[in-house]
Amino acid sequence: MRHTFKRSLTVALATLTASVVSVGLSTTGANAATDQTQRADNCVVNVDSGSKQCFGTFREAIAATTDGKITNAPLSAKHIDQKLTDRLSAASHTTGAQAVQLGVVFRDSNYGGSAQVFEASSGCQSGNGRDFQIDLSGSWNNAVSSLTTLSCWLELWDAPGTAGFHQEYQQSTSYVGDAMNDRASSIAFL
Structure with missing residues (x-):
């Protein structure tokens, strides 16, 4: 049971990290789009x-x-x-x-x-x-x-x-x- 919980926690953290990185990339893309609009x-x-x-x-x-x-x-x-x-x-x-x-x-x-x-x-x-x-x-x-x-x-x-x-x-x-x-x-x- 403890091993399953640890594995679930690891998967959840990996998913959360991927989401944060994805949001960061999206923000970078949004900033690039804003820069293009300003240009x-x-x-x-x-x-x-x-x-x-x-x-x-x-x-x-x-x-x-x-x-x-x-x-x-x-x-x-x-x-x-x-x-x-x-x-x-x-x-x-x-x-x-x-x-x-x-x-x-x-x-x-x-x-x-x-x-x-x-x-x-x-x-x-x-x-x-x-x-x-x-x-x-x-x-x-x-x-x-x-x-x-x-x-x-x-x-x-x-x-x-x-x-x-x-x-x-x-x-x-x-x-x-x-x-x-x-x-x-x-x-x-x-």
């Missing part, structure tokens, strides 16, 4: 190719989209200012520039939360209509609350393929308004 907070989307690359900070995203010409942008997109907007515009017009920054959309009002910087091989041609368009997919579908214009005006649409209700923004806007808040499914660059 997705600041993305650069190329509207020519549709490619998307995400970074841990807004500074890293700006450094990537400017090919290292601007490495001291704020850590958070919330702190974008006119000085940085002017520097982004100047960087995209320099010889050898790889990309032109079109605009930035933010998940929260007042330029807060996650940010996506849109870039292309050229800027918008003023006055000739739509230069680029792209659907907002994944977690960005129906999630835009504020935006910053850079080399283009931005036009948010409530359906994919720039269809449905839309609103045009000719300047940076801390709140896109009740009619468009968390409703954009596509964006046009004018």
Whole structure:
């Protein structure tokens, strides 16, 4: 009887140890998933190719989209200012520039939360209509609350393929308004 109890206790301890290790691995997996989510907070989307690359900070995203010409942008997109907007515009017009920054959309009002910087091989041609368009997919579908214009005006649409209700923004806007808040499914660059 004592031998059976000892064996049962050993099996129970082994099971408990395996459970603790499993929970530890699950927590590590959850932390890795959280790290990946945090890395997705600041993305650069190329509207020519549709490619998307995400970074841990807004500074890293700006450094990537400017090919290292601007490495001291704020850590958070919330702190974008006119000085940085002017520097982004100047960087995209320099010889050898790889990309032109079109605009930035933010998940929260007042330029807060996650940010996506849109870039292309050229800027918008003023006055000739739509230069680029792209659907907002994944977690960005129906999630835009504020935006910053850079080399283009931005036009948010409530359906994919720039269809449905839309609103045009000719300047940076801390709140896109009740009619468009968390409703954009596509964006046009004018």
